[in-house]
Amino acid sequence: MGIDNIVDESFIINQKKLKKFGDKCNNVKIGIMGGTFDPIHYAHLATAEFIRDNYKLDKILFIPSGNPPHKKGNITNKNDRYNMVLLSTINNDDFIVSDIEIKREKSTYTIDTLKDLKQKYKNIEIYFITGSDAICDIETWKDVEGNFKLANFIAATRPGISLLKANEKIKDLKDKYDANIESVYVPSLDISSTYIREQLNKHKTIRYLVPELVQEYIYNKKLYSSGE
Ligand SMILES: Nc1ncnc2c1ncn2[C@@H]1O[C@H](COP(=O)(O)OP(=O)(O)OP(=O)(O)O)[C@@H](O)[C@H]1O
Ligand SMILES: O=C(O)c1ccc[n+]([C@@H]2O[C@H](COP(=O)([O-])O)[C@@H](O)[C@H]2O)c1
Numbered sequence: 001m002g003i004d005n006i007v008d009e010s011f012i013i014n015q016k017k018l019k020k021f022g023d024k025c026n027n028v029k030i031g032i033m034g035g036t037f038d039p040i041h042y043a044h045l046a047t048a049e050f051i052r053d054n055y056k057l058d059k060i061l062f063i064p065s066g067n068p069p070h071k072k073g074n075i076t077n078k079n080d081r082y083n084m085v086l087l088s089t090i091n092n093d094d095f096i097v098s099d100i101e102i103k104r105e106k107s108t109y110t111i112d113t114l115k116d117l118k119q120k121y122k123n124i125e126i127y128f129i130t131g132s133d134a135i136c137d138i139e140t141w142k143d144v145e146g147n148f149k150l151a152n153f154i155a156a157t158r159p160g161i162s163l164l165k166a167n168e169k170i171k172d173l174k175d176k177y178d179a180n181i182e183s184v185y186v187p188s189l190d191i192s193s194t195y196i197r198e199q200l201n202k203h204k205t206i207r208y209l210v211p212e213l214v215q216e217y218i219y220n221k222k223l224y225s226s227g228e
Helices: 002-023 042-054 078-090 112-121 132-136 144-150 163-177 193-201 212-220
Strands: 028-035 060-065 096-097 126-133 150-155 181-184
Touching: 002 042, 002 078, 002 096, 002 212, 028 042, 028 112, 042 112, 042 126, 042 150, 042 181, 060 078, 078 096, 078 212, 096 112, 112 126, 126 132, 132 150, 132 163, 132 181, 144 163, 163 181
Parallel strands: 028 060, 028 126, 060 096, 126 150, 150 181
Antiparallel strands: none
């Protein structure tokens, strides 16, 4: 089966997961893994899975950012980034992909997403998962206080980011905003999308850094200069 057919199939499977989730969505705890995912890699997936298990979350909602205002430089087409997230989650019933931000025409801010989710799914408790790098920058986000009112935050340790600095920041945020944030140790995977893009630019391997289907998609669509 060609990669385009697998994308179509993963879209259908995800629609079924979304429907089932919506039907049963009462009093559930969900994790949100938001990201630019340019491209999605194994550290995103492993972090989400580790936190799902440790916090006994019912599902993880992956939300690729549509138009992230904070990311500098060229970003890959949002449909390609969304398709790669679909392919990565095809075999996991607990991982669901939301296109809520992909469909938004304007800049995508987390506060709008949290409000939309609270409106759509009544009675959900949200755990927003970030790497410890993202938590250190959270005061630059739109309506930081509003975000803390609508969700709990989990800051996953990330190689290269000082745990001491992250913990100091978390303490500061708790004091200042009465925020519910926890720092969680996650087994380290020193992978970033930047590194994967660099590898591809140099025509070097990305095998075992991203799911096989994502690798196939990247080569098939000639993303990140992989086809030149
Ligand atoms: N290796 C990692 N360990 C823990 N968290 C991570 C890791 N990589 C990314 N994250 C977290 O996943 C979320 C989405 O990250 P994003 O899509 O920007 O990936 P990235 O690898 O940081 O990308 P880039 O290198 O392009 O900045 C962020 O909260 C980020 O902190
Ligand atoms: O809402 C904001 O102002 C905001 C600013 C920066 C990042 N975020 C969110 O944080 C998540 C991780 O972002 P990133 O840039 O590390 O991919 C993703 O869901 C973004 O939408 C949100």
